[in-house]
Amino acid sequence: MNRKLRVSAVTPDIVIGDLDGNLARLHNALRAIEWTGPYLAVLPELATSGYVFTDIDEARALSLRADDARLTALADDVPADCVAVVGFAEVDGDTLYNSAIVIGDGKVVGTYRKAHLWAAEPEIFATGVEAGTVIDTAICRLGVAICYDNEFPELPRRLALRGAEVLALPVNWPLVDRPEGEHAPETIQAMAAARSSQLATVIADRRGTERGVRWTGGTAVIGPDGWIKATPQGDETIATAVLDLTDSKAIGDRNDALADRRPDLYRDLVESGEAATDIPD
């Protein structure tokens, strides 16, 4: 079955430490996308709190339970027939997670806890127990992962094998050096992962600078062919594109991105323990 899905990647202003203000900005951002008519809207990682925490106490003060009414109230402003994915700092008992909530049809339809933590995140967050997740929503079978998760090629592949049609990827990508004319390295990894599994990917990144960390501004919609279909232009904060989705993973007449796999030959990928270190001197 072929069908078209209009999606938006959204990069609203987010202010570290301003939980109430960020929630208000997220309400505004969700209202602002309604005119584009998206069926999927993706917003950044840790959009309720900001990213560059001073310490765990600050993170805790900015965290919300997944069922906190201040968070779930975002559902009121998700456009009709749209599913929104929003990163937030989650607290569950004494434990914090770097999470994303999936909201649609006026309610929460899923949450995901980041499985691969970056830099100082392990000082704050516990890891999730699933490497990305797949959630059946009214609009598509939706993959969800967060930022550094997608630098592990195992993860988008796994979600595609589980039938994900689109990957929602909230991120906070710190800007790194790159050769002139090149995309950000994380963008290249996302383009390659999308093409390898013909899995469209919707990336919401940050803009500007937070406590000295400059963001990449990698917000983009990547098609199932791996090419960038939309990015925000100039001062825009929304990138919208129509994805052509199909159940087929065919590459030309003779090949298939998933069926051509030879999983019996990939056992190394699931074996724990150290990588081989018997490298000759």
Place this chain on the structure above:
Amino acid sequence: MNRKLRVSAVTPDIVIGDLDGNLARLHNALRAIEWTGPYLAVLPELATSGYVFTDIDEARALSLRADDARLTALADDVPADCVAVVGFAEVDGDTLYNSAIVIGDGKVVGTYRKAHLWAAEPEIFATGVEAGTVIDTAICRLGVAICYDNEFPELPRRLALRGAEVLALPVNWPLVDRPEGEHAPETIQAMAAARSSQLATVIADRRGTERGVRWTGGTAVIGPDGWIKATPQGDETIATAVLDLTDSKAIGDRNDALADRRPDLYRDLVESGEAATDIPD
């Protein structure tokens, strides 16, 4: 341990059907790189035969046993202290393989049979029994894969986990449409794979056209950071670069491209059978 390794990706002329002529061109190409002083030289897929076979009979007539003296004699022209990887059409009994031979120190040190076959290749070639291979050579622990193999992100990852320091990738990439300013899609996949596993990749592609198939000209040396370090310029047929190799897979102070993996969460990657198809209509 850090060390530097000078490598060359080589794209000699190859003429479909001209086995003797191609072998002579390969001897010439190996002699021609000596002045660059490489420790690794990679030449294209099916460099002895050409790629666009009319039928299996033609392929068979152009195939060589891995121990055929016409093939192993290439060792005579591999520069001292250099390991060369050359794609060839292999015959073993009645069976053909799309293979690569690894030659160094005057002898054959390994062969690899392509595991993921593209387009009409299954009408001609049997598949190999390993998804890429790792060979200990005098100059490094060398990963070897062929063309379409590397579009499966499982494969370069697997080789990195087995300690490969450099991936030698003979290819024949048919040119496909791409947006202006973008690399070939296979190049993007190779850049992403290199960065994901910090695995330098040396790609030898074809140039020009063969029986109506136009080649991408994707010959390149990609560093362990995922950036292209060298490509042939203008009419050049060799790209040479010095790779900085290290045993470390560290990303900054806190992360590690392999140690941060969570292999227990990647079981889907090794399960056979159909991908999930319960996609809602």
